[in-house]
Each structure stands twice: as C-alpha cells, then as structure tokens.
Amino acid sequence: MGIRDAEDADTGRTGQGPGAAPPSRSSVDARTPPATPRNALASVHPAHRLFDLPQPLQVEEVCTREALLALRPEWNRLLARTGASVLSRHELLWAWLENFAPTISLRVLTARAPGGALSAVLPLLQRHARWAGLPVRELSSPGSAHLGRFDLLAEDAPAAASHFLRHLQEDPNWDLLRLEDVPHGGGAWSLQHAAEDAGLPCGSEPTRTSPALRLPCSVDALHARWSRSLRRRRKRLEDQGPVELEQVTGGARLVERLAEGLALDTCGARGRRGAAVAQDVRALGFYTDVALAAAEGGFLSLHLLRCRGYPVAFDFALRDGRRLVRLGSACDEAYRAFGPEHLLSAALLEHLVEQGFEECELLGPDAPDAQPWADRLCSHSRLLVFRASRRGRALHAARLRWLPGVQRALGWWRAGED
Known part of the structure; x- marks a missing residue:
C-alpha cells in the first residue's frame, strides 16, 4: 500500500496495513x-x-x-x-x-x-x-x-x-x-x-x-502486534483494487479533502442518527476552522485510506511534537466487512513509526474505550x-x-x- 501526500502524489512510501492484535488486559490501564x-x-x-x-x-x-x-x-x-x-x-x-x-x-x-x-x-x-x-x-x-x-x-x-x-x-x-x-x-x-x-x-x-499506543522503534515490532484476521481483511481489500494512504497537511485541496472525509461520516451510523459533523453547522465550522488554523500552524494531519482511488476511511488528527492526537474518524459503510477503520489505523501507525513518532492517541466525540492497536487507556x-x-x-x-x-x-x- 502506498502513502502519498495530497500535494505530491508522486512521492510516497510503501507499507502494509493490517490491523493490530488486541492488547492483553494487563497491558491496559x-x-x-x-x-x-x-x-x-x-x-x-x-x-x-x-x-x-x-x-x-x-x-x-x-x-x-x-x-x-x-x-x-x-x-x-x-x-x-x-x-x-x-x-x-x-x-x-x-x-x-x-x-x-x-x-x-x-x-x-x-x-x-x-x-x-x-x-x-x-x-x-x-x-x-x-x-x-x-x-x-x-x-x-x-x-x-x-x-x-x-x-x-x-x-x-x-x-x-x-x-x-x-x-x-x-x-x-x-x-x-x-x-x-x-x-x-x-x-x-x-x-x-x-x-x-x-x-x-x-x-x-x-x-x-482514551486509547493510546506507545509506538515501537521499528516497523517489524509493530507488525508483530497485527492479528491474522486483520491481515486477511487487508488482503481482501487489496483484491478489490490498489490501496493507498493519503496524508493531507495543507495546500489548495485541503477543504476539498476535508469535505470528502466528512462525507463518509454523514453516510455512516452517525449520519443515520443525525449526529454527523457535516449535519451540525457548529461542528462543521469548528473542524473547518481547526483544519485551516492547524494547516497554517504546521500541525495538521488528515488521512484518507483509498481503494481504487475512492476514500473508504478518514481520520482527522493533529501533530503534537512526536505524538499524534486523533480527534475523529469515519468510514464507508459499504466497506464495513473489510474493517477499513482498523486498516487505516494500522497503515497510519506504520507511517508514524517510519517518521519517528513516539505515541498515538485517539480522542474525539465517539472515541471508543478500546482499540485493537492500543496498549493503554488515558x-x-x-x-x-x-x-x-x-x-x-x-x-x-x-x-x-x-x-x-x-x-x-x-x-x-x-x-x-x-
């Protein structure tokens, strides 16, 4: 799977993105x-x-x-x-x-x-x-x-x-x-x-x-945490077409990419409840303002997992030194059987390890109490x-x-x- 920046589609890195195995009960706070x-x-x-x-x-x-x-x-x-x-x-x-x-x-x-x-x-x-x-x-x-x-x-x-x-x-x-x-x-x-x-x-x-993970020093150590079932899901998604992770940190297409990601939220379970970000003018204004300010300040990091060029999962995150704070995510319900949110997390964590990040934490209005990739709770x-x-x-x-x-x-x- 390729990882590319929205501003330079020709530069990227190759990675594989099955999800992480659930941590043991003793490893979670x-x-x-x-x-x-x-x-x-x-x-x-x-x-x-x-x-x-x-x-x-x-x-x-x-x-x-x-x-x-x-x-x-x-x-x-x-x-x-x-x-x-x-x-x-x-x-x-x-x-x-x-x-x-x-x-x-x-x-x-x-x-x-x-x-x-x-x-x-x-x-x-x-x-x-x-x-x-x-x-x-x-x-x-x-x-x-x-x-x-x-x-x-x-x-x-x-x-x-x-x-x-x-x-x-x-x-x-x-x-x-x-x-x-x-x-x-x-x-x-x-x-x-x-x-x-x-x-x-x-x-x-x-x-x-909030679930969090202290990132290992190598991608191999991260791969050791991945479960067999999520590896199979990864392979099944790749059978549908090329899979890549797109990172957006700013640029002329920022608003377009943000709207593309939030559209997934509207089509999902939150959208059916009327609780999606794009359905609330206040929440939409907040995330848009934060994205623009964070891009200007150099700490924005949006991510889109694409299959055959179409977005199947989205993540809104902020860089905090060597930490990444994820404020929200969404996925395409049509791809639910593949677990796209877990595949996005796995691909993102691999990218963070390669970039020398030390920690990743998931916050936001619907952050679950546990994630397969997490090793502790804050x-x-x-x-x-x-x-x-x-x-x-x-x-x-x-x-x-x-x-x-x-x-x-x-x-x-x-x-x-x-």
Missing part, C-alpha cells in the same frame, strides 16, 4: 483514575498551600473576544515553553468559542510574572445552569467532546492555581467551578488541591478514557470546586453525597425487582 492524582503532581511540582506563594504573580481577567484574540502570540509562546498539549493551543479554543459559544461570557484568568511575561492561563466561561436540579452560577471550562481534554496552561501549575483560586475567592458571583475532561496528572489538578488546602468543598468524577476526570457558602455547600452535598446515594438505592431496588 484501569478505567478509574488512580485514587491519588496529587502524588503524580507532587513528583513534578513542590506542594504549595493556598497562601504559601513562592513568587508574586499578577492575576488579570480577559473578558472580551478582542482581548482574547490579541493574547494568541503570548498564549502559544507559553504553550511552547511548557511543552503542553497541542489541544491547549489558542487556535483550538478560539475555534470552539466562535462555533459553539459565540455569546457566552468569558472569564479568562491570566497570571503574569513580575517582568510582565505571561506565566499561566485558565480559560473559563460564566453562565447560569442547573446542577443536581438546583440553580447554580457556574464557572466552567470551555470545550466539549470535540476538544478532547482540558487543562491549566502554566509554567508552575501549583503556584498559578493558588493565585487563581485566591482571585476567585474574592469574587462572590459564582457557586461552582467545573473543569471537564482533565487528564490524570494534569496541571488543573493543582486547583483542586489548592481548594482542599483552603477548606473549600470539592470533588472529582471520572468522565472518559483517564480523564471532572473536577468540581464549590464556593464556601451555604449554597455552595448545599450543591456539594446534593451532587456528591445525596445524588449518588439515591442512585445506589434505585440500583438496589431495580436489582431486587429483577
């Missing part, structure tokens, strides 16, 4: 995050109590779209200094806000060092919501399943968290701070630790896992910090004590009926 994620942070950052601040930071809020847009150069320089995930880039946040939350109030917390350099950023949205059936003034992380994960962007996460939390405690206009899909060991856990030290009601809930959690007020403590009790108790009682009752 547990679904539930470890009980003490604080220990993971402590190995990187020294512990800080809320008002034991190692260096003075000036906390300011960015509340307008114009000011947030002007922050982009500093934001991305901070990301480069800290080595944070590509998912924390300013372009992705901006695309999400423009398409999913164009009118929601912004409260982007920034922290600057004494010299004025940007040291930390925590983007938040302020809105009224209902939590455990009760009205709540909420500060929440932006994003959804389309963004994959959220985290605090900071040079020193514990110090930034202490300053940000002290700043928020001086503001009486919120009841709940909710951060969705924070990765285990991420910097945002420092906010919860600072809240615990300050005596604020808080808690966490597991939200999702856990994410919802972090909850409640204001130390009567309303905040009532919300904390309702969400983390009363509601789980009611759910357990209902479960026992239903089990007894069965």
Whole structure:
C-alpha cells in the first residue's frame, strides 16, 4: 500500500496495513483514575498551600473576544515553553468559542510574572445552569467532546492555581467551578488541591478514557502486534483494487479533502442518527476552522485510506511534537466487512513509526474505550470546586453525597425487582 501526500502524489512510501492484535488486559490501564492524582503532581511540582506563594504573580481577567484574540502570540509562546498539549493551543479554543459559544461570557484568568511575561492561563466561561436540579452560577471550562481534554496552561501549575483560586475567592458571583475532561496528572489538578488546602468543598468524577499506543522503534515490532484476521481483511481489500494512504497537511485541496472525509461520516451510523459533523453547522465550522488554523500552524494531519482511488476511511488528527492526537474518524459503510477503520489505523501507525513518532492517541466525540492497536487507556476526570457558602455547600452535598446515594438505592431496588 502506498502513502502519498495530497500535494505530491508522486512521492510516497510503501507499507502494509493490517490491523493490530488486541492488547492483553494487563497491558491496559484501569478505567478509574488512580485514587491519588496529587502524588503524580507532587513528583513534578513542590506542594504549595493556598497562601504559601513562592513568587508574586499578577492575576488579570480577559473578558472580551478582542482581548482574547490579541493574547494568541503570548498564549502559544507559553504553550511552547511548557511543552503542553497541542489541544491547549489558542487556535483550538478560539475555534470552539466562535462555533459553539459565540455569546457566552468569558472569564479568562491570566497570571503574569513580575517582568510582565505571561506565566499561566485558565480559560473559563460564566453562565447560569442547573446542577443536581438546583440553580447554580457556574464557572466552567470551555470545550466539549470535540476538544478532547482540558487543562491549566502554566509554567508552575501549583503556584498559578493558588493565585487563581485566591482571585476567585474574592469574587462572590459564582457557586461552582467545573473543569471537564482533565487528564490524570494534569496541571488543573493543582486547583483542586489548592481548594482542599483552603477548606473549600470539592470533588472529582471520572468522565472518559482514551486509547493510546506507545509506538515501537521499528516497523517489524509493530507488525508483530497485527492479528491474522486483520491481515486477511487487508488482503481482501487489496483484491478489490490498489490501496493507498493519503496524508493531507495543507495546500489548495485541503477543504476539498476535508469535505470528502466528512462525507463518509454523514453516510455512516452517525449520519443515520443525525449526529454527523457535516449535519451540525457548529461542528462543521469548528473542524473547518481547526483544519485551516492547524494547516497554517504546521500541525495538521488528515488521512484518507483509498481503494481504487475512492476514500473508504478518514481520520482527522493533529501533530503534537512526536505524538499524534486523533480527534475523529469515519468510514464507508459499504466497506464495513473489510474493517477499513482498523486498516487505516494500522497503515497510519506504520507511517508514524517510519517518521519517528513516539505515541498515538485517539480522542474525539465517539472515541471508543478500546482499540485493537492500543496498549493503554488515558483517564480523564471532572473536577468540581464549590464556593464556601451555604449554597455552595448545599450543591456539594446534593451532587456528591445525596445524588449518588439515591442512585445506589434505585440500583438496589431495580436489582431486587429483577
């Protein structure tokens, strides 16, 4: 199977693309995050109590779209200094806000060092919501399943968290701070630790896992993971005609290739449910904006698996140094018997090994909990910090004590009926 770039069809490499054998149960991380994620942070950052601040930071809020847009150069320089995930880039946040939350109030917390350099950023949205059936003034992380994960962007996460939390405690206009899909060991856990030290009601809930693979050093080692059944599927697809993997990183045909890939999503199971990206004007705008910005920034990587020139599987991914983060995929239902999504994954992983990549992770709105090619699962959690007020403590009790108790009682009752 050939691999070619959309901008140069004559240059490519040859590879074979059967899928990977399922990992053993022992090789996959547990679904539930470890009980003490604080220990993971402590190995990187020294512990800080809320008002034991190692260096003075000036906390300011960015509340307008114009000011947030002007922050982009500093934001991305901070990301480069800290080595944070590509998912924390300013372009992705901006695309999400423009398409999913164009009118929601912004409260982007920034922290600057004494010299004025940007040291930390925590983007938040302020809105009224209902939590455990009760009205709540909420500060929440932006994003959804389309963004994959959220985290605090900071040079020193514990110090930034202490300053940000002290700043928020001086503001009486919120009841709940909710951060969705924070990765285990991420910097945002420092906010919860600072809240615990300050005596604020808080808690966490597991939200999702994402399959990932630490790539081997050689293609031969990767081939050893491939299952016999997927090798047969690969051979059967090749019997239908030439098979090749096309990579798109930008160029004049970017929008055309993106539309071609998203059309597969519309024709599949999500399309029948009305949940395909192209059927949602907000999601379509988001992925289009991200693709254009990522192509300009040099971190886009779209992939199309073709048979006889026709696309049978599609993958939307972002390059993150020597990691590849896959945000979504789709396949042609007419080729379902060949397992085109697994063949695309196998061909893509082979290409990544040849290019010297170290890891591949699958996120996105419909990412499954397991993949044949994965060797571990990355856990994410919802972090909850409640204001130390009567309303905040009532919300904390309702969400983390009363509601789980009611759910357990209902479960026992239903089990007894069965």
